[in-house]
Amino acid sequence: MRVVIAEDLLLLRDGLVRMLTDTGHDVVAAVASAPELERAVADQRPDVSIVDVRLPPGFRDEGLRAALAIRAREPRTPILILSQYVERVYAAELIADGQGAVGYLLKDRVTALDDFLDALERVAGGGTVMDPEVVRQLFARNTGDQGIAALTAREREVLGLVAQGLSNSAICAELVLAPASVEKHIGNILTKLDLPPSDDTHRRVRAVLAYLNQ
């Protein structure tokens, strides 16, 4: 894939470049600030961009703002946000447009190389990827929720994986379940949470996230 990287710390930028090139990807631009990112995405039209939340000049959430601005101009531009800390609010802003092709991951996840590359592929393919930590926080927020309370332990597990953006087959692999039972679980979850039934993974993930974020 053709990738753009926006990360202000040289150490991490180089690490990401090395990791992606070693695994056969093509880093078309590696920049260190939000304005440079917007230019690079406009010029290069990459398959996916990896963006640090915190970028110069302000070192607050310039990376996220730039990502939102890019997607406002050009919807469905695939962007994976990396953050040293999980901020549920940032994740929510990112998925709010309901377009998919976004991801929000903790920076530390890059060391689980295969999972990270898999997440990158999914974002590039129009999917939604959520860090397990964000999903955990969403669940913690919804402890008093009637719909969630009605779920069995297994269904809750499946829901967590759906929210992270995993496809049916990935959930099968993760929980070592037959495809039929995963589909059954998901059907039950959608019914209990009063969500529209759907076979489209992306739409389903968005519906679940929207539900958890309400």
Next chain:
Amino acid sequence: MIRRGAHALAHLLTSLVLGPATFVWALLTTLVSGVLSFTYLAPPAFLLVTWMTRRIAGLERLRAALVLGRPVESPYSAPLRGNPWSRGRALVREPATWRDLAWLVLLFPAGLAGGLAGVLVGLVDLGTILAPVWLWAVPNPYLPPVVDWLFNTTGGRFVLTVIGLLLAPAVWWLVTTAARLQATAAAALLEPGPRQRLARRARELAVTRRRVVDAQAAELRRIERDLHDGAQARIVAAGMTLALAERKLRQTGQTAGADIGTARRQLDEALAELRRLVRGIHPPILTDRGLTAALAALAGDAPLPVEVRASELGDLPPAVESAAYFVAAEGLANAVKHAAAAACTITIERGGDTLSVAVHDDGRGGADATGSGLDGLRRRVEALDGTLSVTSPAGGPTTVRAELPCAL
């Protein structure tokens, strides 16, 4: 002696003159303000009058200070803002406004009493001492025999001088006491009253507290940034390197020795970074062994000879201990970085409830006392009600000195 007497006499004399004047001023302005208070001219008139009154009161403070031999503080609160009405209201509410006026009225009788007691006696005695100089010019017929001899013969006039000189100490005492009484009364009314003292202290505390909170917040932000950009980033980078090495091993069976070496170096750097950060927050040796040992360690790590002179310090509050440590550390760092010093002395001693720490270097001086490092220290010290002074003339030497109250 002579000067104090002269001061006192001058004070009494000027009081005599000023008393009626200020009395008339106070009376007139009060009347004018009272009459105008029903019109829209009241606020500007009142502001103007008060401004003038405060100038006069300022003069009175100076006069009192001369006699008392100490400064007499002015009690006014901060300069006023807003429209004339609100400023006028603030002035009316301020006790100092009325205390000024009270003194200006009181100065009349006080000046009169002091003047009569002091000036009359003082001048008569002066005249007696100087009798030979002037009495011959004033004819005094029809005097009783003894007095006649005293007044109208040269010898007698010199006897008068002796009598005057003998009386001088008593007269001196009377004059200075009268003047001091007047000045004390003036100071009592014109200085900040207890309420104002408290208000002023509260304002000072509010300012220092805000600074402490700001400094604390800035410090936390700095720590967070240092962690984020330093140690955390290095650890993530090491993780990436290891992930790549693992992948190489798994997929191709090629050796990953170089990658693993890189990852180890990155982890070592992350640890060093963390240690540096922790030392900057609170040096562990300070916790373990106290201030003197921590300063000795600081001196041992310095790239120039540092002598630590420490007396027995007893038990210190942790905040004071750590502030004193950072004063020494910052002073030492400045001596190394900016002053190009060849040697440095850290002196730390406790006198009663005050801990004083001083860093003295023989460098080139010219330190900027408002620089960010020293300013941060100042906030830290002021937060504990202490003071920080920096003397650093161009050409050196430089002394950074902090006095910290350390009542447990």
